[in-house]
Amino acid sequence: MILIFGKTGQVARALADLSPDAIFLDRAGADLTNPAACAAAIFAHKPAVVINAAAYTAVDAAEADPETAFAVNRDAPAAMAKAAAEIGAVFLHISTDYVFDGQGDAAFAPDHPCAPLSVYGDSKRAGEVAVLTAGGVAAILRCSWVFSPYGGNFVKTMVRLAQGRTALSIVNDQIGGPTPARAIAEALLQMGDILRKQPDLAGIYHFSGTPDLSWADFAAEIFAQSGDQVTITPIPSRDYPTPATRPLNSRLDCETTQNAFGIARPRWRDYLAEVIKSA
Numbered sequence: 001m002i003l004i005f006g007k008t009g010q011v012a013r014a015l016a017d018l019s020p021d022a023i024f025l026d027r028a029g030a031d032l033t034n035p036a037a038c039a040a041a042i043f044a045h046k047p048a049v050v051i052n053a054a055a056y057t058a059v060d061a062a063e064a065d066p067e068t069a070f071a072v073n074r075d076a077p078a079a080m081a082k083a084a085a086e087i088g089a090v091f092l093h094i095s096t097d098y099v100f101d102g103q104g105d106a107a108f109a110p111d112h113p114c115a116p117l118s119v120y121g122d123s124k125r126a127g128e129v130a131v132l133t134a135g136g137v138a139a140i141l142r143c144s145w146v147f148s149p150y151g152g153n154f155v156k157t158m159v160r161l162a163q164g165r166t167a168l169s170i171v172n173d174q175i176g177g178p179t180p181a182r183a184i185a186e187a188l189l190q191m192g193d194i195l196r197k198q199p200d201l202a203g204i205y206h207f208s209g210t211p212d213l214s215w216a217d218f219a220a221e222i223f224a225q226s227g228d229q230v231t232i233t234p235i236p237s238r239d240y241p242t243p244a245t246r247p248l249n250s251r252l253d254c255e256t257t258q259n260a261f262g263i264a265r266p267r268w269r270d271y272l273a274e275v276i277k278s279a
Helices: 010-018 033-044 066-087 121-132 154-160 180-199 215-226 255-261 270-279
Strands: 002-005 023-025 049-052 090-096 138-143 167-170 203-207 231-233
Touching: 002 033, 010 023, 033 066, 033 180, 049 066, 049 138, 049 180, 066 090, 066 121, 066 138, 090 121, 090 180, 121 138, 121 203, 138 180, 154 215, 154 270, 167 215, 180 203, 203 255, 215 270, 255 270
Parallel strands: 002 023, 002 049, 049 090, 090 138, 138 203, 167 231
Antiparallel strands: none
């Protein structure tokens, strides 16, 4: 049996489509600001695999609310991982490219030193450390630029803006791999199954869509598929200031994920049509 923390987020919704028999916990089932409640849920259900698909993802809001960000992104996963270790369950945790400083133009390998630029990144890295030191069979999957038919994301925002705008200024110096939530969900389920048989594969892995490109170029592809006539003006990040600093380089080296689990980088263009249709 699979126990999944999260019910309404992008990856959780994708997991529900793929694994409807899993048990999904929303805030009422396990409040992530209450780590003890998260552990209690694991002890109560005694699953074979636990997936944490919930997180504090309000990147800019975290700058003014670090206490909640760390409670949800560090303390809750720590409690989950420890409880999973106690009952012998595999624990899977989603993390982010924001744990890196975004310097250079090479793809970051899983073992590259972390240097977050924001409270959100700090809290996610702290969660990684907590999970890795919990003592059980755990894998962390770092992803970037998640999009899906569910919730709010860049693709849906672009389609919405195109309904009332004919020109947009979009950042072109942040580079990364857009990642379909459905592909993340598929990867997590496959990893959980393999880790039950090969616990020695526990560790940190990367997963992002291909090819890498800028937000401006991603928007151009979205409009090409949607048929919206929008003129894009590329701008540097300094011209679009935000409370939290974004990494300029979000490229992720996914080779170890391919080698360990046979999971290749998804071609994000193949998933765009479904998301555009739902926007």
